[in-house]
Amino acid sequence: MTKYGQAFLAGLQSNLVYRWNFAVRSLFWFFHLVVVFILWGAAYAGNPTIGGYTFKQTLTYFVVIFVLQFFVGAFNEDYQISEDIRNGLINQFLLKPINYFAYRLSVFTAARVVSGAFGVLALAVALPFFRGYLELPHDGWRIALGVPAMILTGVIQFSIAYCFGLMAFWFLEIQGFVILSMAVETLLGGQIVPLDLLPPAVFNVVRFLPFSYEAYFPTAILTGRMGFDMAVQGLAIQAFWAFVMVCLAEAVWRRGLRRHTAAGG
Amino acid sequence: MGTLSRYLRIWIASAKYSLVRATMFRGDLFIWASVELLWISVNVIMVTVIYSHTNTVAGWSMYEMLLLVGTSMLIQRFLMGFFWSGIFEMGRNVRTGHFDFVLAQPGDPLFMASTRKLELDGLLNSVVAAGLVIYSARKLGLHPGAADIALYAAMVACGVVIHYSALVMAMSLAFWITSAQGVEGSYFTLMEFSRLPREAFKRGIATVVFVWALPVVVVSNAPARALLHGFEPLWALGLCAATLAWFALAVFVFRSGLKRYTSASS
Secondary structure, eight states: OHHHHHHHHHEEEEEHHHHHHHHHHHHHHHHHHHHHHHHHHHHHTSOOOOOOOOOOHHHHHHHHHHHHHHHHSSHHHHHHHHHHHHTTTTHHHHTOOOHHHHHHHHHHHHHHHHHHHHHHHHHHHHHHHHHGOOOOOHHHHHHHHHHHHEEEEHHHHHHHHHHHHHHTTOOOHHHHHHHHHHHHHHHHHHHSSSSGGSHHHHHHTTTSSSSGGGGGGHHHHHHTTSHHHHHHHHHHHHHHHHHHHHHHHHHHHHHHHHHOOOOOO | HHHHHHHHHHHHHHHHHHHHHHHTTHHHHHHHHHHHHHHHHHHHHHHHHHHTTOBTTTTTOOHHHHHHHHHHHHHHHHHHHIIIIIHHHHHHHHHHHHHHHHHHHSHHHHHHSSSSOOHHHHHHHHHHHHHHHHHHHHHHTOOOOOOHHHHHHHHHHHHHHHHHHHHHHHHHHHHSSSSTHHHHHHHHHHHHHHSSSSOOOOSSEEEEEEEESSSSHHHHHHHHHHHHOOOHHHHHHHHHHHHHHHHHHHHHHHHHHHHHSSSEEE
């Protein structure tokens, strides 16, 4: 087993220790879904469709986007990385033949396996309440394109969190930047409203930004809000952004190391 | 009267210290003020997008909804500006034993713990939230008189007291369970309900829990309705009763918890 496989297993164990945190997060997710259900239910009263989509399709969109976050969303990786830097724990990685990005990606993958399991559990609890309101398309190509889109979403989310974590090389406190970015990512990622409900001119700009590939894009494929041609084109754009973000993460790491004084640890 | 002026002097001293501290870390203040401004904007954009596809939500027009969102934000920003840091640190201080420092101060422990720090970024954004309320009211053609504004302000104050009480109760759990982690998340999740109109809640368990059991919907709907429809005795009395009940409960829970406090490692 490779060293990163070991990191994955260690990550799996350490994340299982925090299973209650994930359970609490699942509970919040359920409440958030209740808010979405009440708000959009009221918006749809008297309107059979909004933006060409039924209430069932919109609710399905929100359920899928929330579950997706459990599987591929970056939760507190930025904070963990910044703590490694602040506490000097990062020094041990500089002395060993370990790529810090690959190590952190292994731990992130392990964390998502655990949180994904809790996401499924939360879904199982929510399903009796929402089953009658869910409507998923059955086209096979949606799974074939949706799965790689989810993986690339994970890479983009992780790389962005990684870059923010590395800002600890420059700043003592990064939490403000993280929450600032979270607001932008949440909105432009389609977690507040489906992006296709934005005015067309705005949507045509937003769909080329990396944020829409952090949540909206795979969800739109899986829930039938996007056709085949647009999904293939989107997958190419997403792969481009994933590549850019990984390169950016490497560049920030190299620049950051130049400032690192290796105190503590 | 003497007691009141003494507490006022203590609070002014704490506020002065917080303001000096905030101006020392201006970059930090700018970032956090931007964070809150951005989150207010996210909510406004959400409302705008929904209303670009429909004319009403539960009988509320877009500007009525923005007035509700603004009111909810105003209450939240006042809570964050005046009390959040103090109450939030309370849980950690109980766990580490640093709560001794609060007990040694010349005043009621709950007052001393919850008013120690003023967060300027929250207060700056309360101006933005108030601006959203004023903008919505103008768009709706409302011309509230002094009495209406006083009623609205009193109801917002009641809302702040209810939120304060809920947070104190949640953080007082630290006296029993040593860690009240996750309370922040639960607070913000519950706050989402306060941006919904009461009429959006149909019959069901959500109405029982979020309208009647937890006053998260009432705290924002009551002041917003006061501006929109004037004085409604049922809403005003309901809010006053909820304020008194929640504050009394918070004081009781806090004092019960305090009896269990045994300094460090309690």
